[in-house]
Amino acid sequence: MGCKVRRQIxxxxxxxxxxxxxxxxxxxxxARTTLAISVFPDQSVLVKAPEGxxxxxxxxxxxxxxxxxxxxxxxxxxxxxPGSLRREYVSGEAWRFLGxxxxxxxxxxxxxxxxxxxxxxxxxTRTPQDQVHTGALVDGWFAHQAERxxxxxxxxxxxxVAHWGLDKxxxxxxxxxxxxxxxxxxxxxxxxxxxIQAPTELIDYVILHELCHRRExxxxxxxxxxxxxxxxxxxxxxxxxxxxEFL
Numbered sequence: 001m002g003c004k005v006r007r008q009i010x011x012x013x014x015x016x017x018x019x020x021x022x023x024x025x026x027x028x029x030x031a032r033t034t035l036a037i038s039v040f041p042d043q044s045v046l047v048k049a050p051e052g053x054x055x056x057x058x059x060x061x062x063x064x065x066x067x068x069x070x071x072x073x074x075x076x077x078x079x080x081x082p083g084s085l086r087r088e089y090v091s092g093e094a095w096r097f098l099g100x101x102x103x104x105x106x107x108x109x110x111x112x113x114x115x116x117x118x119x120x121x122x123x124x125t126r127t128p129q130d131q132v133h134t135g136a137l138v139d140g141w142f143a144h145q146a147e148r149x150x151x152x153x154x155x156x157x158x159x160x161v162a163h164w165g166l167d168k169x170x171x172x173x174x175x176x177x178x179x180x181x182x183x184x185x186x187x188x189x190x191x192x193x194x195x196i197q198a199p200t201e202l203i204d205y206v207i208l209h210e211l212c213h214r215r216e217x218x219x220x221x222x223x224x225x226x227x228x229x230x231x232x233x234x235x236x237x238x239x240x241x242x243x244x245e246f247l
Contacts, residue, residue: 016059018066025062029053037065039072041178075242076178089134095121096247097142098149099199106134114141146173146196150207153200154189157207160230166214180241181206183213197246205237 015024025037025045035058036048049058062069087093093104102121109124114137116122121141127133150173158168169189176182176192183189189210195203208231216223227234 014059016063016066018063018070021066021070023062023066023069027055027058035061037062037069039069039076041076043073043076045069071243087135089123089131089138094247095138096197097121097145098196099202101247104138112137114138142196143173143193146191146193149196149200150191150203153203154207157204157211157230160208161211161214164215169211169214181210183210183217185217187214194246198241198244202237202241202244205231205234205241209234 013024013026015022017023023045025047027047027049029049029051032048032050035050035053038046038048040046045062047058047062089104089106091104091106095102095104097116100118102116102119104121104123106123106125106128108126108128110126111124112126113124114121115124121138123134123137125134125137151171154168154171162168167187169183169187172188172190173193174190175194176190179190180192180195181190189207191203191206195206209227212223212226212230215226231237
């Protein structure tokens with residue numbers, strides 16, 4: 001028996017004014033019962049509406065969700081410009097590690113190393129005035145921590161889905177402009193390097209989201225049913241991740 005294809009009807013381009021911001025959006029009508037708003041990494045906004053829904057109702061819903069839409073667009077804008085925060089690698093600079101903010105402190109020392117306390121990221125170096133060298137030490141420390149933490153979190157999250165009988169994915173850590181994670185059909189899990197700034201539960205959310213793609217390579221109702229099983233609180237974590245302030 002073939003799959004039923006839902007008819008979709010373009011509803012045109014529209015915009016609303018919210019404070020000093022203009023929100024452009026597209027309407028797509030289909031055989032659905034609810035209205036849904038999606039914001040994409042290119043900051044475009046799509047409104048999926050039931051066939052026959054009055055335009056005034058759609059416009060009112062977009063206006064009611066305008067604050068959320070703008071927040072999502074700011075989130076994607078920050079994510080798309082990872083270099084927008086220029087790092088100086090000098091004492092006093094703010095950093096985040098696993099949800100905690102700490103301040104960089106660079107001191108002269110015969111030993112070259114980076115250590116972290118609750119509030120400080122301490123860099124000991126023979127050349128404290130060399131910001132390029134200090135940057136290499138700091139970036140190397142974060143890269144090592146990402147490898148250690150992400151591997152441990154993958155191990156913990158894998159225990160929740162091991163009963164599916166699939167092979168554990170290969171882990172790759174790399175800078176990503178528009179995603180926090182991805183999963184290939186062959187089972188390679190990629191995680192965004194910047195995710196090391198986030199609390200552990202948000203890292204787990206990204207990993208479990210991608211692990212569910214080992215069973216469902218889409219965002220269908222079946223995919224979300226799997227996510228509900230392995231992480232019932234995923235909606236809360238998704239919202240936190242969407243609004244989390246990365247440095």
